[in-house]
Amino acid sequence: MNIIVCIKQVPNTTDVKIDPVTNTLIRDGVESVINPFDVYAIEEGVRLKERFGGKVTVITMGPPQAESALREAISVGCDEAVLVSDRKFAGSDTWATSYTLSCAIKKLGEFDIILCGKQASDGDTAQVGPGISTHLDIPQVTYVKKIEKIENGKAVVERMTEEGYDILETPMPCLFTVVKEINTPRMPSLKGMMRAKSAQIVKWTAADIDCDPQSIGLDGSPTRVVRIFTPPPRKGGEIIKGDAAQVSQELVQLLKDIVI
Amino acid sequence: MDYLFNEQQKMIQELSRKIAQEKIKPVAAKYDESEEFAWDIMKIIAESDLFGVYIPEQYGGLGGGITEMCIVTEEFSRACGAIALGFAGTGLGTFPILLYGSDEQKKKYLTRIAKGTVAAFCITEAEAGSDAGSIKTTARREGDYYILNGTKQWITNAGEADVYTVIAMTDKTKGARGATAFIVEKGMKGVEFGQKEKKLGIRASATREVIFTDCKVPKENVIAREGMGFIVAMKTFDSSRPGVAAQAVGIAQGAFDEALSYSRKRVQFGQPISSFQAIQHMLADMATQIEAARALVYATARMIDAGAKNVAKESSMAKLFASDVAMKVTTDAVQIFGGYGYMRDYPVEKYMRDAKITQIYEGTNQIQRNVIAANLIKESIKAE
Numbered sequence: 001m002n003i004i005v006c007i008k009q010v011p012n013t014t015d016v017k018i019d020p021v022t023n024t025l026i027r028d029g030v031e032s033v034i035n036p037f038d039v040y041a042i043e044e045g046v047r048l049k050e051r052f053g054g055k056v057t058v059i060t061m062g063p064p065q066a067e068s069a070l071r072e073a074i075s076v077g078c079d080e081a082v083l084v085s086d087r088k089f090a091g092s093d094t095w096a097t098s099y100t101l102s103c104a105i106k107k108l109g110e111f112d113i114i115l116c117g118k119q120a121s122d123g124d125t126a127q128v129g130p131g132i133s134t135h136l137d138i139p140q141v142t143y144v145k146k147i148e149k150i151e152n153g154k155a156v157v158e159r160m161t162e163e164g165y166d167i168l169e170t171p172m173p174c175l176f177t178v179v180k181e182i183n184t185p186r187m188p189s190l191k192g193m194m195r196a197k198s199a200q201i202v203k204w205t206a207a208d209i210d211c212d213p214q215s216i217g218l219d220g221s222p223t224r225v226v227r228i229f230t231p232p233p234r235k236g237g238e239i240i241k242g243d244a245a246q247v248s249q250e251l252v253q254l255l256k257d258i259v260i
Numbered sequence: 261m262d263y264l265f266n267e268q269q270k271m272i273q274e275l276s277r278k279i280a281q282e283k284i285k286p287v288a289a290k291y292d293e294s295e296e297f298a299w300d301i302m303k304i305i306a307e308s309d310l311f312g313v314y315i316p317e318q319y320g321g322l323g324g325g326i327t328e329m330c331i332v333t334e335e336f337s338r339a340c341g342a343i344a345l346g347f348a349g350t351g352l353g354t355f356p357i358l359l360y361g362s363d364e365q366k367k368k369y370l371t372r373i374a375k376g377t378v379a380a381f382c383i384t385e386a387e388a389g390s391d392a393g394s395i396k397t398t399a400r401r402e403g404d405y406y407i408l409n410g411t412k413q414w415i416t417n418a419g420e421a422d423v424y425t426v427i428a429m430t431d432k433t434k435g436a437r438g439a440t441a442f443i444v445e446k447g448m449k450g451v452e453f454g455q456k457e458k459k460l461g462i463r464a465s466a467t468r469e470v471i472f473t474d475c476k477v478p479k480e481n482v483i484a485r486e487g488m489g490f491i492v493a494m495k496t497f498d499s500s501r502p503g504v505a506a507q508a509v510g511i512a513q514g515a516f517d518e519a520l521s522y523s524r525k526r527v528q529f530g531q532p533i534s535s536f537q538a539i540q541h542m543l544a545d546m547a548t549q550i551e552a553a554r555a556l557v558y559a560t561a562r563m564i565d566a567g568a569k570n571v572a573k574e575s576s577m578a579k580l581f582a583s584d585v586a587m588k589v590t591t592d593a594v595q596i597f598g599g600y601g602y603m604r605d606y607p608v609e610k611y612m613r614d615a616k617i618t619q620i621y622e623g624t625n626q627i628q629r630n631v632i633a634a635n636l637i638k639e640s641i642k643a644e
Contacts, residue, residue: 186307187275187278187279187304188275188308190271190272190309190313193274193275197267197271
């Protein structure tokens with residue numbers, strides 16, 4: 001089975017700072033790590049390889065330093081790694097990013113499953129995974145919490161919902177975005193770390209992946225960020241005390257006041 | 261301070277630190293309370309290849325030495341000195357085979373240990389502590405077997421380990437020259453374990469009696485040869501003491517980390533207590549002592565790895581100094597935490613409880629001083 005895992009390198013912080021002028025992430029001085037949700041995608045890819053055989057190729061689009069994220073993925077069991085990196089990709093929104101990644105994936109050749117984390121911890125859009133499947137015109141299942149069965153070119157998975165989960169069957173090849181409930185990622189092994197250190201990372205630029213120059217980078221990005229702001233924190237609730245009849249009357253009045 | 265570790269050693273440090281911080285630290289208090297052996301953590305350590313760092317490559321290890329063992333032990337102990345013992349105690353049980361085992365024994369046992377089989381070393385008895393010469397456990401030759409009888413006490417990893425290296429008397433009339441080292445497996449008939457001891461510290465480490473009742477051990481399991489038992493034991497300790505010292509450094513560092521971070525957060529008289537010179541000087545002394553201990557540990561480890569013949573003095577110095585530092589630093593860490601430090605809801609009292617054993621086991625610090633002095637005098641006589 002050919003498994004592709006798409007990852008992103010993100011700043012290692014939950015407190016993301018935004019440059020007020022350019023509206024982009026401030027990465028200076030913050031250590032970069034693999035997007036936490038992508039770590040589960042990597043683990044699931046390696047587990048699928050252990051269950052069904054085959055190989056796991058990990059791919060990222062990013063600056064040259066994203067190479068360290070790819071090496072880390074190799075240290076926990078991925079076989080090959082591709083870094084898609086070019087100044088021309090700068091300023092990509094989720095549309096251009098997913099287009100670029102889909103071009104690189106096409107170049108990789110045949111595959112059975114693409115795995116992504118459900119979203120990145122910096123942008124939080126959750127759009128790149130679905131975007132890739134759209135560009136490749138393959139089925140997608142988001143928020144996968146379990147890959148139950150893979151046989152006869154079909155996969156049965158559990159998709160997490162707010163109330164529980166759906167069980168879905170999809171033809172392959174397909175793309176899944178995974179949630180953290182899907183597995184417990186392993187620690188790297190020393191042998192894996194040594195392999196990662198000496199592994200050859202394939203590096204592709206825009207010229208290597210047969211992409212439309214108008215569809216990549218800032219030019220290929222229809223999104224214009226006007227302003228980024230943190231929504232004000234919710235005010236604390238109010239607890240109404242007293243006997244049931246009185247409390248319910250008070251509650252109804254309060255609801256009327258805020259005009260539902 | 262930079263100890264000039266090579267690439268592989270840095271990798272080992274990075275990985276063991278990651279496991280310690282992400283996997284061991286969050287469960288240290290839980291296992292301290294329950295006194296259970298942390299098998300889930302042992303599994304993680306095994307899968308990360310770290311059990312094999314000091315085992316030669318031809319037996320499935322990574323081909324490192326005492327330095328690598330110390331790096332791992334220090335990092336694990338920084339999170340939990342007791343869980344670290346699952347690894348370090350295995351090292352102690354493995355050294356007799358590593359140092360004196362035959363190729364067959366190494367193939368059979370080291371390959372398993374490199375993959376995560378836990379080992380234990382059995383020398384101490386109720387009446388044979390510092391006076392290891394008064395061992396009463398016997399091994400009687402009968403055809404192709406030895407029959408072991410006796411009770412070993414306070415054995416680290418007992419019951420959890422699959423492989424035990426045991427010192428028993430094959431000829432009592434010969435005194436120290438009548439002791440022999442054996443490899444005994446958990447499943448062999450006549451091996452039983454006593455109650456789990458209730459301890460002050462390192463509570464997640466299993467400490468039990470190992471009881472031999474007509475235990476039949478094949479003669480192939482004799483390490484080196486009959487009568488070599490004490491030499492095997494002493495050389496084992498020479499190699500393992502830096503490991504205890506590394507454990508002590510890790511415990512001290514872990515307590516120091518907590519104390520430093522707490523002193524910056526704890527506000528009294530309107531300012532963090534780290535702004536008071538009284539606390540600053542304590543922190544400075546603690547950090548300096550830890551660094552000095554660490555330097556001694558890795559200098560000794562390097563010396564052993566470089567193939568030095570007699571390392572008894574240096575390895576005793578490392579163990580003596582580092583364990584005394586651990587006791588001092590962890591006590592001061594509790595002091596910096598004040599009343600909170602005395603509470604089990606906070607992590608520092610555990611470091612203090614865990615530190616104490618490092619002054620006692622693998623030779624009390626009084627015995628270490630004897631060893632150091634004896635070697636000093638011997639060297640002086642030689643130089644004349």
